[in-house]
Amino acid sequence: xxxxxxxxxxxxxxxxxxxxxxxxxxxxxxxREDITGSLAHAEMLSGCGIITKQExxxxxxxxxxxxxxxxxxxxxIDPAAEDIHMFVEAELTARIGEAGKKLHTARSRNxxxxxxxxxxxxxxxxxxxALIKKLIGVVAEQARNTRDFIAPAYTHLQRAQPVVxxxxxxxxxxxxxxxxxxxxxxxxxxMNDCPLGSCALAGTTYSTDRVxxxxxxxxxxxxxxxxxxxxxxxxxxxxxxxxxxxxxxxxRFAEExxxxxxxEFGFVDLDEAYTTGSxxxxxxxxxxxxxxxxxxxxxxxxxxxxxxTVLKGLPLAYNKDMQEDKECVFDALxxxxxxxxxxxxxxxxxxxxxxAMLKAAGGGYINATDLADYLVGKGLPFRTAYKIVGGxxxxxxxxxxxxxxxxxxxxxxxxxxIGEDVYDAISLRACVARRVSEGGTGAESVEKQIRFxxxxxx
Ligand code: ARG
Numbered sequence: 188x189x190x191x192x193x194x195x196x197x198x199x200x201x202x203x204x205x206x207x208x209x210x211x212x213x214x215x216x217x218x219r220e221d222i223t224g225s226l227a228h229a230e231m232l233s234g235c236g237i238i239t240k241q242e243x244x245x246x247x248x249x250x251x252x253x254x255x256x257x258x259x260x261x262x263x264i265d266p267a268a269e270d271i272h273m274f275v276e277a278e279l280t281a282r283i284g285e286a287g288k289k290l291h292t293a294r295s296r297n298x299x300x301x302x303x304x305x306x307x308x309x310x311x312x313x314x315x316x317a318l319i320k321k322l323i324g325v326v327a328e329q330a331r332n333t334r335d336f337i338a339p340a341y342t343h344l345q346r347a348q349p350v351v352x353x354x355x356x357x358x359x360x361x362x363x364x365x366x367x368x369x370x371x372x373x374x375x376x377x378m379n380d381c382p383l384g385s386c387a388l389a390g391t392t393y394s395t396d397r398v399x400x401x402x403x404x405x406x407x408x409x410x411x412x413x414x415x416x417x418x419x420x421x422x423x424x425x426x427x428x429x430x431x432x433x434x435x436x437x438x439r440f441a442e443e444x445x446x447x448x449x450x451e452f453g454f455v456d457l458d459e460a461y462t463t464g465s466x467x468x469x470x471x472x473x474x475x476x477x478x479x480x481x482x483x484x485x486x487x488x489x490x491x492x493x494x495x496t497v498l499k500g501l502p503l504a505y506n507k508d509m510q511e512d513k514e515c516v517f518d519a520l521x522x523x524x525x526x527x528x529x530x531x532x533x534x535x536x537x538x539x540x541x542x543a544m545l546k547a548a549g550g551g552y553i554n555a556t557d558l559a560d561y562l563v564g565k566g567l568p569f570r571t572a573y574k575i576v577g578g579x580x581x582x583x584x585x586x587x588x589x590x591x592x593x594x595x596x597x598x599x600x601x602x603x604x605i606g607e608d609v610y611d612a613i614s615l616r617a618c619v620a621r622r623v624s625e626g627g628t629g630a631e632s633v634e635k636q637i638r639f640x641x642x643x644x645x
Contacts, residue, residue, distance in 0.1 A: 191273055205267070213513045214271045215264045220306035221271050221299070222254045224383060225279075227403040228294055231384075231396050237293060242286040249283040250275070270510075272296045272303075293393040294386055297417040297505040301382040304512065306404060308426055311520045312374045318527035319367045319433070324644030325535045326360040329353075330637050334630070337615045338454065338544035339553050346551030349615045350628040352454070352544055355443075357633065360640040362436040367643075369429040377422035381406035385416030388504035418504040420494070423516050427491040430519045431484075437526050438484040441477035444537070448474050453543040458536035461529070476533050480526045490519040545615075552580045554590055554613040557621070561612040565604040575601050 190200070200208075226247055233243030253275060256262035268274035273296075280287030330353035338352040381401035384391070390413045397409035410416040447454035457474055465471035494515040497508050555576050562572035579601050583593045590613050598605040611617060623629040626636075 190269070191277065205269075208269060208507075209267070210270045210510050210513065211264060211268045211274060212266060213517065214300075214303075214510075215274075216517070217271055217303045217307045218257050218264065218275065219254065220303045220310075221275050222250050223306060224299060224302045224400075224404060225250055225275065225290060227400045228383065229290055230403065231400045232289070232292060234399060235394055235396050237393050237395070238286075238289050242289055245283045245286040246279065246290050249279045249287060252282065253278050270296070270300075272299050293391045293395050294384065295388075295417075297387050298382045298385040298413075300509075301385075301417055301419065302404065304516075305377050305382075305406075305422060308422065308516065308520075309374050309378055309405075311524075312370050312426060315430070315433075315520065315523055315527065316367045316370050318524060318531070319363050319370075320644045322527055322531045322534070323360050323363050323367075323640050325531045326356050326363070327637050327640035327644060329534060329537070329539070330356045330360065330633070330640070333539050333541075334633055334637070336539060336541045336544050337548050337619060339548045339551060340628075346547070346553045348556055349548050349553050349618045350622075351619055351630075351633055352539060353633055353637070354628040357636045357640065359436065359440045360636070363433075364640070364643050366429065366433045366436060369432065370426065373422065373425040373429050376425065378405060379407040380410035380416070381408065382410050382413075382416035382419070384409060385413035388414050388417050414504045418501070418506075418509075420498055420509060420512050423494050423512050424491070424498070427487075427494050427516060427519050430523045431487050431491045433523050434480075434484040434487040434526065437530055438481045440530070441480040444477045444533070445474045445481070448477075452547070454540055454547070456538040456540065457533065458538070460536060461533040476529050480530060483522050483526055487519045487522050490515040490522075548615055549589060549591075552583070552590055554615060554618050555580050557613050557618040558590060558609070560621075561609055562602060562604060564612075567602075567604065 190196075229238070229243050229246040229250070232238045233240055238246075253262060257264065262278070264271070265274055268277070276287070276290060279290060333352040333356065336352040337349055338355070339346040339348075340350040340355060341347050381397070381404060383400050383404070384395050384397035401407070401409045410419075444455060444457070446452055448457050457472070457477075459472070461474075461476045462472045463475045465473065494512060497511045497515075501508055558579065559569065559572040559576045562575060563569050567575070579590070579593070579598065582597060582601075583590055586593070586597075591610060595605070595607060595609070598609060619628055620630065623631065626632055
């Protein structure tokens with residue numbers, strides 16, 4: 188196929204070079220956005236009197252035909268094309284003749300690709316936000332199911348204080364709301380300034396209407412600096428970093444699901460639809476989906492690093508290095524989507540074990556803080572109470588009993604302020620119920636959190 192830029196060179200490019208240079212296998216997926224951008228551009232050219240109305244009509248119906256044919260499968264994107272922009276333009280000219288050759292007036296592939304990317308990423312990012320919301324809905328649902336399951340919460344992976352299990356699930360829900368917000372912010376900024384019409388880098392000699400195309404394509408306006416317009420890939424980095432954080436959260440959650448599903452914890456039983464067996468050990472039920480989510484996190488971090496590294500040494504304006512942006516961002520989009528897709532049903536079908544959690548909460552003296560608070564209620568300063576309780580815990584541990592099992596005679600030997608009412612004060616259920624502070628694990632706060640997530644999920 189003759190190159191569109193064949194005028195300058197006297198020699199054919201090497202076949203290997205063509206293959207190396209081609210990005211259509213990757214950017215072919217932006218065909219819709221490429222055509223949408225071209226439709227707006229053609230309309231602008233005609234509105235500004237740069238092409239005729241007839242030429243514009245021919246271009247637009249040609250482009251619409253190409254779009255319909257790609258979607259129906261009647262037209263296959265040529266894998267030998269240099270990129271999607273060249274493919275669409277060549278196909279248009281093949282279909283409508285001379286008018287097709289006018290489409291590229293007052294634009295360049297540099298501003299075209301920067302525009303296409305924004306349009307494509309916007310659509311995909313919105314899909315990801317929808318998936319995040321779906322997951323948030325599942326988190327809220329499971330939080331409702333486990334809102335009165337007493338469980339230990341941990342610091343340093345040591346049992347720390349009793350909570351209702353829902354409170355831990357809800358913590359993940361909060362992370363996902365921020366993720367959705369962060370992606371939304373990235374999309375908003377990405378759609379502020381349209382690069383289309385920046386042309387190769389310096390703008391154009393034609394009297395164009397950049398605001399028209401910008402508005403038509405859903406941007407806030409036209410970018411102010413054409414060099415920045417074609418060389419800016421900040422939006423890729425922003426979106427990638429937002430996606431890297433989604434993966435951080437999914438990965439931490441996955442890690443907990445893996446721990447919770449171990450026999451050592453036994454807090455959760457994952458549905459067999461989302462676990463696998465071992466080829467040798469017949470008893471095994473492995474949490475592969477959660478492990479894969481955790482594993483794929485590294486990949487998305489890698490995509491972010493790759494993108495940053497591609498950009499770091501680039502002089503202005505467009506450089507072919509930038510073609511690499513798509514592989515990073517698309518891989519991250521695909522990976523994050525798949526992880527969200529699998530995580531939601533895995534969580535939804537998981538069975539949480541009230542008894543196992545209660546049992547775990549019973550060990551480890553996780554009501555020691557409450558015992559100290561009890562003494563504070565009897566008039567002792569917290570530091571004094573803290574010290575006394577340390578001694579009580581050591582004693583109980585020596586005797587091999589829990590704080591609930593420690594006889595009153597033992598208690599009073601540590602402090603005469605302790606009475607029979609201590610047992611009510613340190614019962615796990617009371618400990619949880621009394622965490623009434625805003626955002627705490629008390630019932631009212633948990634209900635408020637669940638409602639917040641339910642509303643967020645829509
Ligand atoms: N395929 C190219 C990319 O994705 C399109 C822009 C090419 N521009 C150029 N001057 N070679 O970056």
